[in-house]
Amino acid sequence: MKNYLGAFVVLAAFSQWANADVTNGDFEYWTSGSPDGWTTIDAGIDVSQTTSAVYSGASAASVRVTTGTQASTDLRQTVAVSAGQTYHFSVWVRHTEGHVAARLYVDNYLDYSNHTLTGQWQQLSYSYTASSSGTIEVGLRFYDQSGFDGSEVVYVDAFGPAGSSGGGSSSSSSSSSSGGSGSGGSSGGGSYYQSASGLSGYTLKTALHNIIQGHTARAYGELWDFYAANDLDYYYENDGSILDIYAERPSGSDSYNYTPINDQCGNYSGEGDCYNREHSFPRAWFGGAIAPMNTDVHHIFATDGYVNAMRSSYPFGEVASISVISSNGSKLGSGQSSQGYTGTVFEPIDEFKGDLARAYFYMATRYQDVIAGWENNSSYGDAMLDGSSNRVFESWAVQLLIDWHNSDPVSAWEIDRNNAAYYFQGNRNPFIDHPEYVESIWGQ
Template sequence: MISMKLSQCIIKLGFLVFIPGLSGISQAPAGYYDGTQNLEGYPLKAKLNQIVSAKTTSWNYGDLPAYYEQTDKDHYYENDGSVLDMYAENPAGADPYNYWYNNNSLIAGASNEGEGWNREHIYSQSFFNSNYPMYSDLHFIVPTDARVNQRRSNFPFGKVGSPVFTSLNGTRVGPANMPGYTNTVTEPIDAFKGDIARMLMYVAIRYENLIPYFQYTNIRNPIDSLSERAFKSWYISLLLQWHQQDPVSQKEIDRNNAVYAIQGNRNPFVDNPQYAQAIWANLPAGTAVPEQPYQLNAAAVRARHITVSWPYVQDPDVLGFEVFINDIKVGTTGQNEFTFHHLEPATSYNIKVRSYSHSYVKSPFTVLSSVTTLSTDTFSRDLFISRLIVGSGQNKAIELTNNTGYEVDLRDYYINIRQINQSTGSLYWSSNKLQLEGTLQQGRKFVLLNPLAVLSCFSKDSADILSNATQMRLDGKLAIELAYSNTTVDRLGDPSANTDYAAHKSLYRKPAVINPNNSFDTTEWDSYPENYCEGLGNQAEEPPTRISTVNKSNEFYLYPNPNYNKVLHIKGNLDQVKEIKILSLEGSIIQILKGPSNGTIRLPGNSSGLLVISINGKGYPVLVY
């Protein structure tokens, strides 16, 4: 393998030389980036999010030091196996100091450089509230000198004017010297600017859907509330500049492969550097006001939720919709419907929706006034924990059930656990909550599983989340809870005590219990022996309805059909999906969706009866109740 110093000398010569092992770009498994062909801008970013978010494994923050021996050893500069620290490495000569993984030099803090190393979140953990899975994501958490890490604090990376601190390898901290931002920033040395830019761009891809829940009002946070664009406008040009000036190195290629083996996903900008330009280089800048939604319809009104829908908006510049209830913005959606939830029964609400364009120009509001929730219904108040497995070893699992009557957006739900101070014995809630992702359909279950579990009746492939976060190392003595935002929804155990409620047991909620309980009640649960897991998760789905017998590349299946929850799934070669039309039986267009498809069709909330789903011009009947 060519040394990093030699590769930098070649770059300085100003011409390109082919050297085996250096010129190749990181190789992802065949098919890993399927579906990205011919995409650019926000559609490419959204597709990459689907790819790098699927079936990942989130390890514990305490696991990272051991993994660094696979991801962050110096095989490139001194080639001595020391800790590869971007805040201490001197690419052109001897390092000012070195750390070794076998000499217990991991420390919490330091007064001077060279005293020890710790874990550095390149995207600062304060911006995502120190929540899992971000808290332990190896793709952007690296070993660095503890003192330089402290001086960096949570300042964004940028160009420094006059530094107030310079590390021994030249990393600088001081007021910014760059357009759009004048506060304190941290500037790495040139050899690692591209590495850091690509780590930050990975965060914007992997956590696209969680960005609205980050602390974007913090002026130091370079990411704002806009899921699609992600970065504040002043930051994009800097990232692209660093990405181009410091190309992907062999160190990054090897690290990307190692992290993929550990947590199951990749950094797309290491594998395909051209993606950065394709997404952010030519962002829309139009000023035209987009078409506003019209004819808001209360498609479903229940005691605690209201689903509102509107006809398909034809304007191709519409990127999404902002939704408000009683003048409070509660979210955005790319669909033509939205469910407002956690409402009060028998209460009147005013709803507003407006569209926004690719350049974030907003339309006028469309208003739906005085929609009153029902006084009661047969649905659950909220999600609830339906099963808890506290088995031997790391056989730990939590099952959630959705009987709310609507598809639940999980992003504002958290699992948390009580912890014990070993010195004082006092109990406290973990400051590193496990934030959920994705959606959960009505009537379905969601399983969180420890990745080290070896349950005989439930496979890792069947889990919705694989996590070794603190919450998934539960002992059945310290209380655990499901929370919505900052409010407890469901709880097991006594938060004021460290006493056995589920140790070496499996607890199954009794079928008659359909609501969560923020105070643990043992009468709601049946207890089973250690490692019992029968029936955990969703039962096997009925075979999907076959809807086409054309050649294999154009063969699709839609399920469930008949459909009861307004959500259809497509199986087949999704890259071949160019256009989906939802039609009435008379042929009237209800909605048009452009491909490629993500495999899910959300039918308008007021859909019922026999519909025709047209995929690439071929129509297939679906019965909707």
């Protein structure tokens, strides 16, 4: 067994049920060279602020291990947990020389990082369910590998959700991102929405637009990295495969599963061949591969490539007569006359209707300043868009989206994904954080 080199305690916890408090979890605040809120820094480990190797926000922690003496290499913070509550822990690490492995610790020793991945960020994550109320230790422990010379740096940053809601799941995922974006540290409450407090109607919508606009546009290829770290099934089968909203069977085994990264499309000839990047708000509607809409992860999901193509750029709706159906029951066909649109529509399964409705309300708000001009980009887009910047959607579409939003409440995965998106590109979906905003804006 390799020598134990140290423990560096890190934590972030965002969930539908509980939020363990962490002081200065994003390492943005430092006093006299030490990170605020971290209570135990031993002599054998040097911790300093860096602005050159950052996953999110303006700074990160540079951790240099200089000794193999276990008793002098800890950086700790203790967090309180409540019995029966689930906490989603995650941290991003970046190796430099590749001779130290980081191991996640959440009340126990868990997965190791891949120390051979140098110069890129990778995520360690774990979903922990507390068996009793009290406090636990959480963090990272570093183990030397072949070639360790007694001094090596590992960068640590961006505590966000792991994409899991059940207890006892652990994962390590890599990202080729050289640095993240966003200001870090908000879980959707507090000061983030302060300027929207007390508002309603389209005045509220404009205030939300001003809050969430200006996010950092990521590269299109970085969406794969986001999926590999965050769009993982720790909610249904709990197997860590890609969570595909067009293939997931919430109450049974999926017909097929995708391994992150390895099963990216690629060519496909049928369902189950590979997963793709599905613009739930089709990019033809906003004019093509145009930034930042084309890489805005709040509306782009990992889905089966074949079903993605089947959906094409048709509007969402309730299907009356089925033309094609996917393995999990997602349907393409003519729309129901009762909904007010009988053209071809695509209907996802009930489990994800609310997710997609909230993605659409996000798009209507984030791109309020330009969306009025999108109506004529596509005949299918024209079916849902009304050419305005306030209501945005045709009457039938507004009612459909509100119905889907109400019938399928915000899920643990949406909360986790929203937090991860905040670290990834620097803004949030207000309608996940505050579902009541939908009624306040469109329910009048």
